[in-house]
Amino acid sequence: MFAKNLLTQIFHIRYPIIQAPMSPLTTPELVANVSNAGGMGTIAGARMTAEQLTNEIQQVRSLTDKPFGVNLFIPPKQTEISAQMIDSVRKELKRLIAKGKVSDCRIDFDSISVKPPKDLYPEQIEVILKEKVSVLSFTFGYVSDDIIKKCKESNIRLIGTATTAKEAVLLKEKGCDAVCLQGSEAGGHRGSFLTNDLETIEQSTIGLQSLLSQTTQFIDPASYPMIAAGGIMDGAGLVNALTSGASGVQMGTRFLTCHESKQLVPEAHRRLLLEARRNINEVRPTVLTRAYTGKPARGMRTAITDQFREKMMLPWQYQAQLVLPLCKYAAETKQIDFMQLWAGQNYARCEDQSATEIIQQVMREAKEILKRYK
Ligand SMILES: Cc1cc2nc3c(=O)[nH]c(=O)nc-3n(C[C@H](O)[C@H](O)[C@H](O)COP(=O)(O)O)c2cc1C
Incomplete structure (x- = not known):
């Protein structure tokens, strides 16, 4: 059914579902089980030292031979504090x-x-290149041209995070293989990078549907994979994203209550x-x-x-x-x-299930909806 989908083709996965990296709440079991179920798991590597990240990659590799990603935070410019x-x-x-x-x-x-804080990014990038992971995804900015070149040479696919159409176009031009469009519904941090933190709240909190619609004016969804994120919890969310120009979805909050996250x-x-x-x-x-x-x-x-x-x-x-x-x-x-209670706007759709059950349920629901409109 998704054989001709841009995302599944480029990332060699069965279903167009990516488990969002959720630092520091993502376990190796979650990443591996999502990949084993046909989606793509992502290690939330942002706060890990080189040693921790290497161990995490090895742990996931011991649990799956399917592709998975590693996600990092692009370091901020130095700020003065008094x-x-x-x-x-x-x-x-x-x-x-x-x-x-x-x-x-x-x-x-x-x-x-x-x-x-200690800047872990340079050592994390070294691990990514050494371990030749399938996918490097990132947020809060973009990786340098030099790192992009090295990733391409090692066949490491790149996914950048955008919260506006302008950020998405920039990431595509930089050479990302796909862009994750993060709607304002999304749980966790905004990935915005063309605005400062105050402007982000005012200007970069665009609902997913509008963000998809605006971005497809500038990027052709038939030739470039966009991944929709924010409030997607079920098959209806997946179908909605696919019919609005995305090639797949990235789901975070739904995986917070799965067994592997306990x-x-x-x-x-x-x-x-x-x-x-x-x-x-x-x-x-x-x-x-x-x-x-x-x-x-x-x-x-x-x-x-x-x-x-x-x-x-x-x-x-x-x-x-x-x-x-x-x-x-x-x-x-x-x-x-x-407490710190991260959650996307649609969190009331969370269920007590395994990651495999989530992937299977979302796909079943999506197929049923699509059948109705055939
Ligand atoms: C607890 C939590 C932690 C997150 N941590 C990260 C992260 O480390 N890196 C990242 O790129 N996105 C992170 N995100 C954002 C997700 O990538 C994604 O945009 C979001 O989960 C999608 O919205 P949803 O939670 O409604 O599914 C996080 C989200 C949550 C809920």
């Missing part, structure tokens, strides 16, 4: 605790030093995602927030997202150094309102 900015975030967190909302929290935010997704997070399906009153709204990491990302609304609304925040890779210790403590003590 002691005053750090202090202001510390104050906000102390206010939150002082309101008495986080019980028994003894985190001393003054003793957490905020430092420039080990890394905190139980309270998993339960919230699943309860929404049964009880409409359990559906928390999602928000686009910079509160956790300094970069716009979509997750469920919490006391943390409320506290930082319109407040001073540290840039990407700094804000998390102060906020994540609180989230970690909240996850350990099951205080949901202070």
Whole structure:
């Protein structure tokens, strides 16, 4: 059925479904099982050292001989942060605790030093080239021409992430083999790179349907594969994407509650995602927030997202150094309102299943819909 699909042809997969990399919640079992089921799994390598990434690739290879991808974050330009900015975030967190909302929290935010993070990207790229993985996908920008050339020489396919038609055209011109169009519904971070973080919230939050429609004005979907991401949870989402110009889909949130993710997704997070399906009153709204990491990302609304609304925040890779210790403590003590609860807008369609069941179900639903319109 998908033999002539651009995505399945170029990436040598059976079904046009990619499991979104979800750093740091993606297990090797998830990646391998999606690939074994005919889709394409993706290692979320962004926060891994060279050694961790090599181990992860080897683990996935021990579980599947099918193609899979590795995803990295393009490093940001250096940003200046002042002691005053750090202090202001510390104050906000102390206010939150002082309101008495986080019980028994003894985190001393003054003793957490905020430092420039280590740039892991050069060592990660070395691993990608050495291991000759099938696919390198990336977000927050694009890889240099030199790396693109080396990937092409090693037959490593490239997928870039775009949140606007302009970003998609640029990634195609750079030489990406496919572009992932990330609609504003998507869970996790916005992949935007032609706007700064404030402009991203204002200008780069385009719904998937509009993003597909706009992009197909500039890129011919019959000759270039585009991958739709954001809110796709079932066969209807897949069919919708295919009939709107995409060659396939990238699904993230749906895999957060699958059996293979249990080990890394905190139980309270998993339960919230699943309860929404049964009880409409359990559906928390999602928000686009910079509160956790300094970069716009979509997750469920919490006391943390409320506290930082319109407040001073540290840039990407700094804000998390102060906020994540609180989230970690909240996850350990099951205080949901202070956890990091990443989710796409359509999360109420999550189910308690294996990755294989998800792929099979989505394909079955899509085929049934297509049959109806034959
Ligand atoms: C928990 C979580 C973590 C994510 N981490 C990454 C990542 O490491 N790299 C990346 O390119 N995209 C990441 N994304 C975004 C996905 O690639 C994708 O755009 C998104 O999941 C699609 O929307 P959906 O969640 O509604 O399916 C993440 C998404 C989630 C939900």
